[in-house]
Amino acid sequence: MTQWNVPGHPGAEGQQPPPYGYPPAAAGGPPAYGPPAYGPPPAPYGPGYPPPYGYPVARRTNGLAIAAMVLGILWIYWIGSILALVFGYTARSQIRERGEAGDGMAIAGIVLGWVGVGFIGLALVAGIASTV
Template identity: 70%
Template sequence: MTQWDTPGYGAGQQGQQPPVGYPPAYGPPAPHGHPPPYGYPVARRTNGLAIASMVLGILWIYWIGSILALVFGYVARSQIRERGEAGDGMAIAGIVLGWVGVGLVGLGFLVAIATV
């Protein structure tokens, strides 16, 4: 018999002590009748395009790295919202660094045109 099978014990019994030998209740049972996991929480998977976006934004690789950082960053953000993955901060960093790279290339073109 598990703690969830014990009558009068569970999420609806606020303020009651669990029976002797049972751990404290943390809430209702998880779906399919399994108790909630104990120990460390399971880490979410990090989106690969978010990692690629941040790396390309850092490396710059002339102008193509900035463009790819923007593309990968925007695609990664939409995938992260859909899938519930981790890495939104890395995608945002890649997007910001991509726009900085594009801005520097644009500024370089303006300076080159102005000096001609």
């Protein structure tokens, strides 16, 4: 049997081992190195173990997005609707620039702010119409 590149072994000079995944030759041939050629290698850490690099880091939620949603829900004497619009649009631009989370909350604040402004408009139209 032939030895492959074993230092100090007679006749090992100039011989190279077969490449990775090399199928074994006929009986008595060189041994194959690596996993068998008929399947993928096993997972390095096995099933049920977390990956070696840890868990992903959660993104920060934009504070103005939270404020826009809260003010859009509360409608504090209708000034909250206007502030929800201002905070919502400002939060969306900050979220795009900084890569923060909270875009859905900013959109909710904007939508609720426009609903509040619509109610303000209806109240003004009803008030003017009742005086005429």
